[in-house]
Amino acid sequence: MLGNTRSFPGLRNHPFNSVLTEAGKIILGKEHEIRLATTCLLAGGHLLIEDLPGMGKTTLAHTLAKLLGLQFNRIQFTSDLLPADITGVSIFDRTNSAFHFLPGPIFTQVLLADEINRATPKTQSALLEAMEERQVTSEGQTRELPRPFFVIATQNPAHQIGTFPLPESQLDRFLMRIELGYPDRQAERALLTGGDQRPRVEQLAAVFDPAQLADLQSEIAALHASAALIDYIQALVEASRRMPAFRHGLSPRAALALLSAARAWAWLAGRDMVLPDDVQAVLPAIARHRLRASQGNTLADREDIASLIRTVAIP
């Protein structure tokens, strides 16, 4: 009844469970990160993955898209990328003597925006506006993006050369920010002996379809969150505003994000109610990119988030 937070088989009888298990076969030793990425998707938010090249960011995005039966596009961000390269351009069609809109790569269901901080702020903001509005306005015409629309952006650590760090207001549009990190010794060994898993991604069969996903998202959004749990989220947000370790606290939007992500996490754990455990599980991914350490211009420290959790009593 309470589900299980330790491993995947929380949703034994639900078809969604195979999404997690299949993805776990491709990206080895990253169950928690896969679960967080899936949570983000189920909560209807966009995901930012920050890590060094070669850690499997692209593979993760591609795998999820495949398993969910979603259309997948990828944009490699560079410093000379223009907004139109993302949203699309209108081309004059001689046969019809009219302009014809060529949709850009953004018109897809899962968009992998690789190395988003290599592009100029103008291009970045074109993508981020589309993420927020879920539509593209070009030459006076507004075009809806497909549903569901899910952006997985990857980012190199900010101190690398030739990067334009995303401003705080843009970071806030990502529901979650995760790091993949190095695989553990066992997973890396399995990777080395079992060969590259990436070609397998193309052959993956969808285990879910977009219509099911939309139903699931609305089911999760209605998951029961008791007054005591809302109290807990409020207490966390208030404490973050008072802690001297942070320059400023969490916004109301962050509180909403925390609640919806906690719902998705609880659903993935096979529960029909949200527990403080779910809030604690998603809090680092929700809060770290929204908070600034009071000293220096860096993200909030992992340890400070942990002390935020320790400070607030469970209601």
Add this chain to the structure above:
Amino acid sequence: MSTPAKQALDHGCPPWLIASALLTIAPHFEHQPLWLSAFSAALLVWATWLWHQDQRLPGRWPMIALVGLACSGIFVEYRTLFGRDAGVGMLVIFMAMKLLELRSRRDANIITILGYFLLLTHYLYSQSIPTGLWLIAALWIVTAAQIRVNGGPLCRIRETLRYAAMICLQGIPFMLVLFVLFPRISGPLWGLPEDAHAGRTGLSDSMTPGSIASLAQSAEIAFRVRFADPLPATAKLYWRGPVLDNFDGRAWRSSAGAIPRETLTFDSAPIRYETTLEANNQRWLLALDAPSTLPPDSSLDGRLTAQGRLPITQRQRVQLASSLDYRLNVEESPKILHQNLALPARFNPQARSLAASWRAETQTPQAIIDKALELFASERFAYTLEPPLLGENSIDEFLFQTRRGFCEHYAAAFVVLMRAAGIPARVVGGYLGGEQNPLDGYWVIRQSDAHAWAEVWLEGRGWRRIDPTAVVAPARVDSGISDALPAGEPLPALVQMRGTWLRNLRHRWEALNNAWNQQILGYDPQRQRELLAKLGLPDSDWRSMATMLGGLGTLLMASMLAWTLYQHPKHDPATRLWHTALRHLARRQVHCAPGETPLALLRRIEKTDPKLAQQLNRVVECYLLTRYGDAGDALNPLRDAVAQLTRWR
């Protein structure tokens, strides 16, 4: 030395501690030497600057040098490191210096505890109402600082202050119980032997021209009186101090040597009253002429001056009774009469010849007295607080040249004239009149009411009071000093105020101070017995008081505990049951970590004690369902599960 992160002091703490230090040491600046105050103030400013600039605190060696400097400074100043002044000085400096050592929570706790101790030291210097108010405010801030230091950066300023105020208020019932019931010792709670040597203004046992006039410029309160019997409307209140019967040409003193006991006859009913004397380092009790009943341990000295056994070094209450009509020593010993006729030979020839001429003209002593008073009544004499300085033959100069003087000039001149004319006479020092506070009915007698008058001995009448000032300035005797003096005299502003709102305010303030002195500071073993008797506890000794103290203390604690428990029914039944389970776990040395969820706790216990986890599983399940689920009420299953857990061994 590095400080563990858990003990480290956050950046928000030092302002609280600096404020506490400032509040607790600032009142000492009033009586400390200037260098000491400046030194500690400089340390405070330094500490504030270091905090503001986020600078490193000074290292060990500079601090040791500072300690050495401070100690040697104190030693040079006081010639000792012990005793009240030196000890308090050291505490003040160390308090300021500790602010330069604020590294860990331990340092901060030292500051707050030293702050509480420093609060007490102020009572060694002053026990007035403003001191009390200041110290309450300081207590509040020190408590708030302690809350802030130990509560961490999450404490908001307003919450911290409110919480500290609440703690202080909660202390009030205990304070009252301790105040009323704590066994008292005779003598002041805060007095130290040193107090006796402190300089006090007041009437002295000698009188020179101008000495009372300068005393009259002080508005300080000399004593307060409350009459138990109604006072005759026409009563003249002469409060008798020392009798000055020895004149050396310049100063008047009390003559030494044995004096036979006086014989007193009273012609009117005694009036009972209670006098509260301020410390004056003298023995006289300033009784109303003439005292008929004296407190124990006191006596009349043969010249009608009531004297205690020891000098009055702190505020003291005495019960007295006096009859305003009396006859003193109708039969006087020839030796005393001779003493009261003596005049130094070389001085004041003019006055003596004037008196000799009066004696030749008239026959009765009364006629001579009238002549002298007529002389003073002539318009050439003026009553003033600023008499001109007088030379060697002071009486002559006053009588024939300056003719401006205060009461001591008139009393002295009158006595010299009488003695020269062969009538035994002497000067009496004391106070005249006073002012009744309409609010509490107490009479307040100030230094500005200091007065000197004369006494002459008449055959068949004994010693009789003659007040020459009454002739020169009748208003002085009838209505008080401020009416008797012309405008522009340097009388204290407090005494001058007439019929203004300020005067009303002063009455209120003095009534408040008096109540404070009488009820709070004057709460001695006797008052304690009286109060306890009123409460129905006659003959209480320290044992019964200690028992009552313990009983009432327990009662207060119990009622506060009950109140606290009553205040927290906010926890719903599920949470209370969960807390029961947690308490049970705590008995098994399993504690819930801060921020640990019930589920996480269960998982942790699963690893260490699977059997216990099995028992706990059901409790956690039911608790989470009730608290976070929407499946309805699982309270009864939870109750059963908790009961099962607590029974399980």
